[in-house]
Amino acid sequence: MTPEYKEVLTELLFQLADDDFIHAFRGSEWLGLAPHIEEDVAFSSINQDTMGHAVIYYKLLEDLGMGAADDLAHLRDASAFRNGVLLEFKNGSGEYLDSPQYDWAFTVVRHLFYDVYKKIKLEALKQSNYEPLANAARKILTEQTYHLMHWQTWFRQLMQSTEESRARMEQALLRCWEDMGGVLTYGQYGDEMTALGLIGSEEALKNTWLAEITKLFSEVDYKKPSDEPKMAHGNGRNGEHSADLDHALKILSEVYRSDSQASGW
Amino acid sequence: MSDVTSLAHLTDEEKYEHFMRRIENDEKIEAEDWMPDDYREQLIKLITMHGISEIMGAFPEKEWVPKAPTLHRKLAIMAKVQDEMGHGQLLLRVAEDLLKPYGKTREDIMQDLFSKRLKFHNVFHMPSPTWGDAAVIAWLVDGAAILSQTMMLKTSYGPYGRALKRICQEESFHSKHGESLVLSLAEGTPEQRRMLQEALNRWWEPLLMFFGPKSSKETGHTNVDKNLKYKLRSKTNEELRQEFLTKYVPKIKLLGLSVPDDTLHFDEEKGEWIYQEPDWQKFKEIIKGNGPKSDERLALRRSSYENSQWVRDALAEYRMAAV
Amino acid sequence: MSQDQSTFYEEYEVFSRKKDGMPLEHRFSLLAPNAEMALILAKENFFRREPIADLWVVKRSNIRKMTQEERLAFGRLDKAYRETKGYADLVARWRAFKEKNGDQEVEIDDAGI
Numbered sequence: 001m002t003p004e005y006k007e008v009l010t011e012l013l014f015q016l017a018d019d020d021f022i023h024a025f026r027g028s029e030w031l032g033l034a035p036h037i038e039e040d041v042a043f044s045s046i047n048q049d050t051m052g053h054a055v056i057y058y059k060l061l062e063d064l065g066m067g068a069a070d071d072l073a074h075l076r077d078a079s080a081f082r083n084g085v086l087l088e089f090k091n092g093s094g095e096y097l098d099s100p101q102y103d104w105a106f107t108v109v110r111h112l113f114y115d116v117y118k119k120i121k122l123e124a125l126k127q128s129n130y131e132p133l134a135n136a137a138r139k140i141l142t143e144q145t146y147h148l149m150h151w152q153t154w155f156r157q158l159m160q161s162t163e164e165s166r167a168r169m170e171q172a173l174l175r176c177w178e179d180m181g182g183v184l185t186y187g188q189y190g191d192e193m194t195a196l197g198l199i200g201s202e203e204a205l206k207n208t209w210l211a212e213i214t215k216l217f218s219e220v221d222y223k224k225p226s227d228e229p230k231m232a233h234g235n236g237r238n239g240e241h242s243a244d245l246d247h248a249l250k251i252l253s254e255v256y257r258s259d260s261q262a263s264g265w
Numbered sequence: 266m267s268d269v270t271s272l273a274h275l276t277d278e279e280k281y282e283h284f285m286r287r288i289e290n291d292e293k294i295e296a297e298d299w300m301p302d303d304y305r306e307q308l309i310k311l312i313t314m315h316g317i318s319e320i321m322g323a324f325p326e327k328e329w330v331p332k333a334p335t336l337h338r339k340l341a342i343m344a345k346v347q348d349e350m351g352h353g354q355l356l357l358r359v360a361e362d363l364l365k366p367y368g369k370t371r372e373d374i375m376q377d378l379f380s381k382r383l384k385f386h387n388v389f390h391m392p393s394p395t396w397g398d399a400a401v402i403a404w405l406v407d408g409a410a411i412l413s414q415t416m417m418l419k420t421s422y423g424p425y426g427r428a429l430k431r432i433c434q435e436e437s438f439h440s441k442h443g444e445s446l447v448l449s450l451a452e453g454t455p456e457q458r459r460m461l462q463e464a465l466n467r468w469w470e471p472l473l474m475f476f477g478p479k480s481s482k483e484t485g486h487t488n489v490d491k492n493l494k495y496k497l498r499s500k501t502n503e504e505l506r507q508e509f510l511t512k513y514v515p516k517i518k519l520l521g522l523s524v525p526d527d528t529l530h531f532d533e534e535k536g537e538w539i540y541q542e543p544d545w546q547k548f549k550e551i552i553k554g555n556g557p558k559s560d561e562r563l564a565l566r567r568s569s570y571e572n573s574q575w576v577r578d579a580l581a582e583y584r585m586a587a588v
Numbered sequence: 589m590s591q592d593q594s595t596f597y598e599e600y601e602v603f604s605r606k607k608d609g610m611p612l613e614h615r616f617s618l619l620a621p622n623a624e625m626a627l628i629l630a631k632e633n634f635f636r637r638e639p640i641a642d643l644w645v646v647k648r649s650n651i652r653k654m655t656q657e658e659r660l661a662f663g664r665l666d667k668a669y670r671e672t673k674g675y676a677d678l679v680a681r682w683r684a685f686k687e688k689n690g691d692q693e694v695e696i697d698d699a700g701i
């Protein structure tokens with residue numbers, strides 16, 4: 001492994017790990033607050049799966065000598081995080097313990113966008129020349145079918161019912177479209193990732209995503225807002241983030257950081 | 266099924282006798298079976314309270330889901346709290362079927378919760394300010410719940426028994442999770458041990474309260490009496506509390522923790538634990554919905570429920586469109 | 589509460605098959621507004637630990653259940669003439685033939701010949 005290969009590989013692994021970690025955290029904030037008890041339970045499984053996937057990637061980084069998985073998840077500054085900005089946005093206004101006004105439409109659309117893309121990305125990663133990553137992708141894919149089925153069902157039903165629901169969903173679609181570009185990008189080392197054989201090209205994956213999402217849109221009689229999704233709030237792949245991420249990281253690491261002498265929890 | 270070959274011609278009194286014979290023969294009663302109103306009402310009281318306690322029980326721990334210190338702990342506590350929501354689901358389904366003759370649904374259960382007509386366990390009205398609380402809840406609150414749920418496994422009501430069987434299987438994971446959390450803190454730094462001891466101090470009285478006031482033989486508490494008569498439960502509150510003390514006090518001491526009750530000891534002659542009675546007046550207030558966190562948690566549940574009304578409306582509409 | 593709640597809270601019974609080749613088993617029930625939703629909810633509500641191979645959801649109102657009265661129809665007397673246990677005498681009778689004819693070849697086991 002050349003130093004260049006390793007550098008680009010770790011960059012990609014941080015993107016994968018941080019996407020899943022932050023996205024799972026946002027999902028887990030819904031625990032106890034979902035619109036229906038049965039959905040609360042089902043949604044929690046998806047969040048556990050997703051956080052489990054983050055753990056797999058952090059372990060790959062640990063194996064590369066980047067530090068302990070728990071340190072990587074809990075001790076890095078926001079600027080070191082490589083997740084797409086869309087995934088770090090709060091679920092709505094308020095705090096998860098204090099008058100949360102969470103937006104279910106935003107959650108459904110964000111999950112749909114992300115999970116459609118994640119499946120495409122994992123399929124591409126199966127061909128990665130970094131064998132541990134290809135193996136991880138194969139494993140993770142087994143759980144992806146259910147996630148997609150779950151969010152597609154929600155998407156179809158909420159898009160095709162009451163006027164209020166349609167309006168809320170369209171608003172959420174616009175909002176997610178504004179920043180989905182930041183999830184679809186590989187960031188500044190994108191070309192190298194592909195050239196080194198780690199993952200198929202950003203352009204190809206993005207086009208597959210656009211094709212699949214457009215197909216879902218047409219099923220519910222919706223036209224995409226513009227040619228391509230945008231990156232309105234910065235490129236998280238390059239360390240640009242919103243205040244929502246700082247806030248999230250403070251919560252996520254509060255206990256882990258609280259006792260520097262502790263060797264176990 | 267005894268010597269009755271048709272129920273249609275029996276008087277209510279004969280039906281009651283037949284029903285009680287089934288109870289005495291340890292037959293299981295199913296949802297559509299004839300049952301005295303009294304039995305149905307006892308079940309509804311017991312199971313809605315149990316079910317809604319599982320749901321409200323998610324809140325004191327939920328706070329610690331994202332804050333759980335490590336990735337492994339984050340996953341485990343998420344799974345644990347999810348299970349509790351799942352227990353709520355199983356139990357509410359059982360209660361909802363019992364409520365049918367009254368034309369009530371889950372919606373009514375939720376409204377009863379919001380208006381404080383429906384009570385939930387005292388422990389879920391209490392604050393959980395540190396990670397130590399998450400550990401003590403998982404070890405001891407779940408430990409106490411396991412004792413009372415296991416006691417009811419043989420309950421005469423079939424659907425409740427089946428739900429409890431599944432719940433108890435999952436609770437065995439909860440108790441391992443709880444032990445693991447407590448052991449890690451007990452093995453840890455002075456700071457971690459202090460966190461654990463303080464949490465134990467906070468939870469001791471609520472834990473003793475959890476089983477409820479002394480019952481039947483001690484005070485003539487009618488609900489417990491009825492539940493014993495109908496074989497919904499097999500032990501009194503005090504018997505369960507004694508079991509809890511026998512099971513956990515030695516372990517607490519083994520960890521080098523102290524119980525915040527100087528009077529606590531096992532009386533060899535009487536063969537029972539002597540302990541400082543919890544403040545039952547306070548207990549009553551808490552159960553009524555006047556505990557330290559009652560309003561806050563109910564508000565959380567209510568606002569999220571109201572906030573997502575549009576989702577339920579939309580799905581109801583979608584179903585009709587699809588028909 | 590702008591909608592009739594009953595259209596959201598439909599009851600679905602959930603059935604699962606542990607492995608291919610195993611019979612379908614009734615598990616639990618849940619509330620869902622339609623079958624699609626019931627299916628995606630059932631999986632994680634009831635099978636988040638145990639592996640399963642197949643899952644069915646059935647709207648409860650489509651099931652014709654029996655009443656307690658009707659279940660009394662399951663009572664019946666012993667019908668040995670249609671069970672193998674009603675033919676326990678066969679071995680002894682085969683043996684009797686064997687002894688009578690001094691035959692060593694034919695083996696007789698519990699199941700007869």
Ligand SMILES: [Fe+2]
Nearest residue numbers: 319348349352
């Ligand atoms: Fe539980």
Ligand SMILES: [Fe+2]
Nearest residue numbers: 349407436439
């Ligand atoms: Fe539990």
